[in-house]
Structures are given as structure tokens and as C-alpha cells.
Amino acid sequence: MNVHEAIEARRAYRSLGAAEVGDDLIRDLARHAQLAPSCNNNQPWRFVFVRDPGVLTGLHEALNSGNAWMKAAPMLIAVCGRVEDDCVIKDREYLLFGLGLATAFLVLRATELGLVAHPVAGFSPAKTRAALGIPEDHKVITVIAVGRKADALNPVLSPNQIRQEAERPERLPLDRFVFLDGFGRGLPGGSAGNGAGA
Ligand SMILES: Cc1cc2nc3c(=O)[nH]c(=O)nc-3n(C[C@H](O)[C@H](O)[C@H](O)COP(=O)(O)O)c2cc1C
Structure with missing residues (x-):
């Protein structure tokens, strides 16, 4: 699977089932996140991989x-970091950018390995910190559910979530977010479609 194929294959599926989540997988996913670019090579990301059943239950x-579907995942990953561990240039704090890039690399690698890696925002950072002993000064930005896509729908899914299992949620057309040589200037010949070239 090349990068294009991994990007196309990745989906935020919510019907997850068992997968082998051994040390080798953790090291592999961490290695791919580790290679993400970061401002000044600060590498501000911290990942807490959780697979122990008791710790998972706490998390x-x-x-x-609305994220009860995540309870079926054999591994959850809390992604956190401190603002001061990455570039702060006037009003630009790069922590979130760095965490996002590293998370994207991890998610794409998981996809290549035939797994689902689904990051969410719907969680309590305070409870996550408490469950995992994450220090107060670390922002918890996402929790990623990792598992294998299950054949059967997870019974806790809402009708909307069931719809999204079958069909990728629609994307903005290119002309809403792609500009050439100035903000708001469209591509020559318009930019309808989804831009998929390969
Ligand atoms: C920052 C972020 C937060 C998200 N939060 C949730 C969430 O709380 N619950 C959920 O089920 N999906 C969540 N998602 C998944 C998105 O709903 C999903 O990526 C989007 O609908 C596009 O679908 P696709 O990833 O399958 O293409 C989140 C994704 C991101 C990147």
C-alpha cells in the first residue's frame, strides 16, 4: 500500500473488533509517529498506549x-503534550500542529497494517489525565481507538454513525478550500470534483 492508497483507505470506522496489539505494533506505530516533522525538531508529542484491560476500563x-463504540477497541492511545515543548512564535503555538502531524503519520501506518485508527475529540481530558497519570501541564488533545474493522455493525452506533460506516462523509469541494496565487482565487478551469488524480 503506497501513501495514496493509505490515504484513500483510511476511514474513521466505528465498528471495531479484536486485533493483536503486541509490543511490536506499539513500537511500529510509535516509530512512524516519531518520523513526523516538527518545528525545530521539537517532537512535542507524547503517546500513552493503553491495552491493559483494567486500564482500558478506567479510560x-x-x-x-457518543463514543461508546470505542469500548470495543483493543487499544486506545492518548495523545498529549505541553505548549512549551514546541515552538511558540508570537501568537502561534505549534503544539497542536505537531501533535496532528504525528497522529496523522501513526493513523496512516495503522491503515497500511490493515487496522483502523480513529482519533476523537469526544472525551474528558481531566478524566483521561486521571486514568493515565498524565501530568496537569500536558494538554490531552485526542484519544485514538485502534482495532480491526469488525464485519458486524457495533450495536451502540446511532443511525448517523451507521450511515457513516457505509459511506465516507462528504468533503468540501476543492473550490471551497484551494486557491491559487491569492486567497479566494480559484484554479484555472474551476476546481470541481474531489481532485483524486491517481
Ligand atoms: C479532531 C477529530 C475529532 C474527532 N472526534 C470524533 C468523535 O468524538 N467521535 C467520533 O465518532 N468521530 C470523531 N472523529 C472522526 C470524524 O468524525 C471523521 O474523521 C469524519 O467524519 C470524516 O470521516 P472519515 O475519517 O471516515 O473520512 C474525529 C476526527 C478528528 C480528526
Whole structure:
């Protein structure tokens, strides 16, 4: 699977099932996140991989009710970091950018390995910190559910979530977010379609 194929294959599926989540997988995913670019090579990301059933149960308490589907995941990853561990250039704090890039690399690698890696915002950072002993000064930005895509739909999914299992949520057309030589200037010949070239 090349990068294009991994990007196309990645989906935020919510019907997850068992997968082998051994040390080798953790090291592999961490290695790919490690190679993400960061401002000044600060590498501000911290990942707490969680697979122990007891610790997972504690972390489940931090999930919003709409994310109950994550309880079926054999591994959850909390992604956190401190603002001061990355570039702060006037009003630009790069922590979130760095965490996002590293998370994207990890998610794409998981996809290449045939896994689902689904990051969410619907969780309590305070409860996540408490469950995992994450220090107060670390922002918890996302929790990633990792598992294998299950054949059967997870029974806790809402009708909207069931719809999204079958079909990728629609994207903005290119002309809403792609400009050439100045903000708001469209591509020559318009930019309809999704831009998929390969
Ligand atoms: C920052 C972020 C927060 C998200 N939060 C949630 C969430 O709380 N619950 C959920 O089920 N999905 C969540 N998602 C997944 C998105 O809903 C999903 O990526 C989007 O609908 C596009 O679908 P696709 O990833 O399958 O293409 C989140 C994704 C991101 C990147």
C-alpha cells in the first residue's frame, strides 16, 4: 500500500473488533509517529498506549456517550503534550500542529497494517489525565481507538454513525478550500470534483 492508497483507505470506522496489539505494533506505530516533522525538531508529542484491560476500563470512563463504540477497541492511545515543548512564535503555538502531524503519520501506518485508527475529540481530558497519570501541564488533545474493522455493525452506533460506516462523509469541494496565487482565487478551469488524480 503506497501513501495514496493509505490515504484513500483510511476511514474513521466505528465498528471495531479484536486485533493483536503486541509490543511490536506499539513500537511500529510509535516509530512512524516519531518520523513526523516538527518545528525545530521539537517532537512535542507524547503517546500513552493503553491495552491493559483494567486500564482500558478506567479510560472508558473518560469517553463521551457518543463514543461508546470505542469500548470495543483493543487499544486506545492518548495523545498529549505541553505548549512549551514546541515552538511558540508570537501568537502561534505549534503544539497542536505537531501533535496532528504525528497522529496523522501513526493513523496512516495503522491503515497500511490493515487496522483502523480513529482519533476523537469526544472525551474528558481531566478524566483521561486521571486514568493515565498524565501530568496537569500536558494538554490531552485526542484519544485514538485502534482495532480491526469488525464485519458486524457495533450495536451502540446511532443511525448517523451507521450511515457513516457505509459511506465516507462528504468533503468540501476543492473550490471551497484551494486557491491559487491569492486567497479566494480559484484554479484555472474551476476546481470541481474531489481532485483524486491517481
Ligand atoms: C479532531 C477529530 C475529532 C474527532 N472526534 C470524533 C468523535 O468524538 N467521535 C467520533 O465518532 N468521530 C470523531 N472523529 C472522526 C470524524 O468524525 C471523521 O474523521 C469524519 O467524519 C470524516 O470521516 P472519515 O475519517 O471516515 O473520512 C474525529 C476526527 C478528528 C480528526
